[in-house]
Amino acid sequence: KQEVTQIPAALSVPEGENLVLNCSFTDSAIYNLQWFRQDPGKGLTSLLLIQSSQREQTSGRLNASLDKSSGRSTLYIAASQPGDSATYLCAVIFHGSGNTGKLIFGQGTTLQVKP
Amino acid sequence: SQTIHQWPATLVQPVGSPLSLECTVEGTSNPNLYWYRQAAGRGLQLLFYSVGIGQISSEVPQNLSASRPQDRQFILSSKKLLLSDSGFYLCAWSVPVGSGTGELFFGEGSRLTVL
Numbered sequence: 001k002q003e004v005t006q007i008p009a010a011l012s013v014p015e016g017e018n019l020v021l022n023c024s025f026t027d028s029a030i031y032n033l034q035w036f037r038q039d040p041g042k043g044l045t046s047l048l049l050i051q052s053s054q055r056e057q058t059s060g061r062l063n064a065s066l067d068k069s070s071g072r073s074t075l076y077i078a079a080s081q082p083g084d085s086a087t088y089l090c091a092v093i094f095h096g097s098g099n100t101g102k103l104i105f106g107q108g109t110t111l112q113v114k115p
Numbered sequence: 116s117q118t119i120h121q122w123p124a125t126l127v128q129p130v131g132s133p134l135s136l137e138c139t140v141e142g143t144s145n146p147n148l149y150w151y152r153q154a155a156g157r158g159l160q161l162l163f164y165s166v167g168i169g170q171i172s173s174e175v176p177q178n179l180s181a182s183r184p185q186d187r188q189f190i191l192s193s194k195k196l197l198l199s200d201s202g203f204y205l206c207a208w209s210v211p212v213g214s215g216t217g218e219l220f221f222g223e224g225s226r227l228t229v230l
Contacts, residue, residue, distance in 0.1 A: 043221040101217045105159040
């Protein structure tokens, strides 16, 4: 069964700390992997997309890496700020989904950055 | 640029009443369209997806239905709501895999409370 897992479910860090969020997936045959941010009561905002042929993507203080062979992705947040507090979700399109583009989501990691 | 609109943002409905949530996408053609539900404390569940007008695929058996009357319009409906239909409903779109990256973009969501 194709699954996506995120650990830990919740994380609390002091402001300024660098942190890593983890995502693992059960099948290395993926089309792409996407990281999202969700603020309470809001929709999901796409942060970074890593295609199957790529190893990492960067946007500002965010860096996402992809290791298909081990079935892992990490989201690195540098110099965390209270405004980074949100739930971060990882999602994967596995090969075999055809043209549907269906993403399988992890349960998310809820991050709290304390001032 | 592409945008996605979803409405209403909030809805409180009695058990047994009908439901209609609407979603439209602007700035793109032939998108894949999706309806997700996020129940309290749970992850994202894919309800329906559509790869073209009139083409609807259901992921889980339920009290809901979806329709795509136009290329960029996706509607989620129910004839008689149940208490268990309460949740946060999210519409999303992507360029079909094979034509683009498959990156998924979400609307702001519709919060449904069934009383």
